[in-house]
Amino acid sequence: MNTNDTNSEKANFIDHLARRMTWPRFFFALGLIVFWTTIIFPFYWMVSSSFKTGEQMAGRAPVFVPTELRWDAYLELFDPSPEYTRYLWNHVWYRLLGGYNIQFDAPRERFQDFGVNVINSLFVAVPTALIAVILSMLGAYAVARLNFRGKDFLLNSILIIYLFPGILLIIPLFAMLSQLSQYVGVEVQDNLPVLIFTYLAQTLPVALYMLANYFRTIPDEIEQAALIDGCTRLGVIWRVTMPLAVPALVSVAIYTFMIAWNEFLYALVFLNDRFMFTMPIKINAIFNDPSPRMEVVMAASTVMSLPVMVLFLALERFLAEGLSAGGVKG
Known part of the structure; x- marks a missing residue:
């Protein structure tokens, strides 16, 4: 009984979606998906990758969301010290x-x-x-x-x-x-x-x-x-x-x-x-x-x-x- 109710609800949802999904709305949704995948996602990937580790960047499986916000890459670019x-x-x-012109003696090996x-x-x-x-x-x-x-x-x-x-x-x-x-x-x-x-x-x-x-x-x-x-x-x-x-x-x-x-x-x-x-x-x-x-x-x-x-x-x-x-x- 529960299985039949679930299948009925899915069928009703699909029928409702089919009735509301006109061709203009379909092309609008398609254009929105293309926009997100070609413009927004590369920017998100750039920002999220800046917080990843070297292992996550070099791994075979892509990491879409970093496990933690690591600032190591930014610390390699800038030094937060008052001297810098x-x-x-x-x-x-x-x-x-x-x-x-003076040079800054970085405290880290890679700076x-x-x-x-x-x-x-x-x-x-x-x-x-x-x-x-x-x-x-x-x-x-x-x-x-x-x-x-x-x-x-x-x-x-x-x-x-x-x-x-x-x-x-x-x-x-x-x-x-x-x-x-x-x-x-x-x-x-x-x-x-x-x-x-x-x-x-x-x-x-x-x-x-x-x-x-x-x-x-x-x-x-x-x-x-x-x-x-x-x-x-x-x-x-x-x-x-x-x-x-x-x-x-x-x-x-x-x-x-x-x-x-x-x-x-x-x-x-x-x-x-x-x-x-x-x-x-x-x-x-x-x-x-x-x-x-x-x-x-x-x-x-x-x-x-x-x-x-x-x-x-x-x-x-x-x-x-x-x-x-x-x-x-x-």
Whole structure:
């Protein structure tokens, strides 16, 4: 009797599910499963693997949930001691003011000194984003508002750089910078400002294109009224255009920040000193170690991913508006 009741309940549940499962709901559920397995699960695997042991990572059977949260991989990347904190502050001072470079004597045999690489990435990504926003804002305003011959051709031709892969442009760019360094007296390799320049060459075209299309959606009458009231062109940009273009400016800033934060190829070519490595190069060095520890690689990848995710989630509303308006050609 109990078996028959159980079978009846299963049959009723299947019939109820079949009646409710329409084709649109089926495809929605299928798309949701694909989304979770291709996007969310790899991120979960990266974060959970950073808390696993080396044995769990190397085992044949996959461990989906770590038995305990082990911080060994993160302790190999960072040292929680006050001495290491002072050492990192000294590295910040060294990057900002050109002070003395000191080394940290790690108490452990294996210590990656990943905090230095985080600081190097910040000193590359933040200036790249700020400079790209300022330059692209001025250039996009000129294209969108000023009348000069060939401005449409100029706006469209700057995107030609994206027809070529980055590896094709890196050789002539490196040769050009090497020739300029002989006259300026600046080393090309192991020089973070030079790396910032190369990132600007990659990000400025799209940033200018996005902002120019966004500026065209701003009514010209508002700026004309400000000019009649006595504002200069720079005053109009500062007092009128910039407040109205905040979503686009935020989108450009996050876009250029992510490019510089995650970029690998140009950093690999221009940086040779491990003390100058950005995070992608350091993660690659850990991965290619003769005795690689994948849990440390996953921990470093987690540290690298979290700031961009937090930045994206915090400024998501600006991104949605800025990208949608900037993507429509005016």
